[in-house]
Amino acid sequence: MKIPGSCRRVLKLMGNRFEFTVVADNETAGQKAIDLAIEEVSRIEELFSTFKDTSQTSLINQYAGVRPVRVDEEVIGLIQRAVKISDITQGAFDITYGSIDKSLWNFDVNMTSLPDFESALQSVSLINYQNVIIDKVNSTVMLKHEGMRIGFGGIGKGYAADRAKQLLQNLGIKAGIVNAAGDLTTWGMQSHDRPWTIGIADPNQSELPFSSLNISNMAIATSGNYEKFATIDGRKYSHTIDPKTGLPVSGIKSVTIISPSAELADALATPVVVMGVNVGLDLINQLQHVACIIIDDEDRLYTSRNINVKQ
Numbered sequence: 001m002k003i004p005g006s007c008r009r010v011l012k013l014m015g016n017r018f019e020f021t022v023v024a025d026n027e028t029a030g031q032k033a034i035d036l037a038i039e040e041v042s043r044i045e046e047l048f049s050t051f052k053d054t055s056q057t058s059l060i061n062q063y064a065g066v067r068p069v070r071v072d073e074e075v076i077g078l079i080q081r082a083v084k085i086s087d088i089t090q091g092a093f094d095i096t097y098g099s100i101d102k103s104l105w106n107f108d109v110n111m112t113s114l115p116d117f118e119s120a121l122q123s124v125s126l127i128n129y130q131n132v133i134i135d136k137v138n139s140t141v142m143l144k145h146e147g148m149r150i151g152f153g154g155i156g157k158g159y160a161a162d163r164a165k166q167l168l169q170n171l172g173i174k175a176g177i178v179n180a181a182g183d184l185t186t187w188g189m190q191s192h193d194r195p196w197t198i199g200i201a202d203p204n205q206s207e208l209p210f211s212s213l214n215i216s217n218m219a220i221a222t223s224g225n226y227e228k229f230a231t232i233d234g235r236k237y238s239h240t241i242d243p244k245t246g247l248p249v250s251g252i253k254s255v256t257i258i259s260p261s262a263e264l265a266d267a268l269a270t271p272v273v274v275m276g277v278n279v280g281l282d283l284i285n286q287l288q289h290v291a292c293i294i295i296d297d298e299d300r301l302y303t304s305r306n307i308n309v310k311q
Helices: 027-048 056-062 073-088 095-099 117-123 156-170 262-275 277-285
Strands: 006-013 016-023 132-135 140-143 175-180 183-187 196-202 205-215 219-224 229-232 235-238 252-259 291-296 301-303
Touching (some): 016 027, 016 156, 027 156, 073 095, 073 132, 073 140, 183 262, 252 277, 262 291, 277 291
Antiparallel strands (some): 006 016, 132 140, 175 183, 219 252, 229 235, 252 291, 291 301
16 A cells, blocks of 8 residues: 555565665655655565575585685674574574575475484584674684585564665655565654554464554564475474474464564574464563563464554
């Protein structure tokens, strides 16, 4: 829906649907600002994409177990923050998940059984964020073992959304939304001083919101099993793999994280799915300025202490 006084653009970036909405003085200024935000996201993709052989991420992976790779300070910064998330989630979030053997899971109607425990464990044997060696002085990163791979699928879109927002604010755009395939960040107000309203998807019919939140100057990210899953012996398994066991997780349909940073919201959503309702909520309740909404497989709603949801 077009918001009065706003400019909007939808396109594919980082392999995902990005939507930029800005409130600007005129269409020309708004579209020019969006052009620059798109350039910024494209620049980030060149650094962090594992699908581009020339990216610094691909070079780190290429020389895993061989030698350190010199990278930009920005890459080191994001890796350090990712490692910090791994620490606070006790490894439920791990950027070295890229080394997982995906041949064990296809998450479609043909998947009728789980892989055996030993095969699953073997498939995640190279996943360990503690084996990412960062040398800040020489600006290098090395993966300790051959075959290790890092990937930013669990944090990169949120980071890009935050960077695009910062650039737009620096250009004087007073209000807007950057939506990176559901990881979105907002700032300012819509016309007539109304806050941005964000719908929370209903896991049973993802096109429809089950609730909405008025948020401005906040970010939101959702991770769920309603788009990709397998049902085995009557139990639904998420496409999310537990990095410790190599097995898909079950019990939670969706997790929505609200925080000031899209990067943080993006990075926390999936590990809460892995950790489960009780442990996940306990973690979120310990974090300042972070809120959480969880829907379990029985459609029960759970929220962190600092949020009230109206359905």
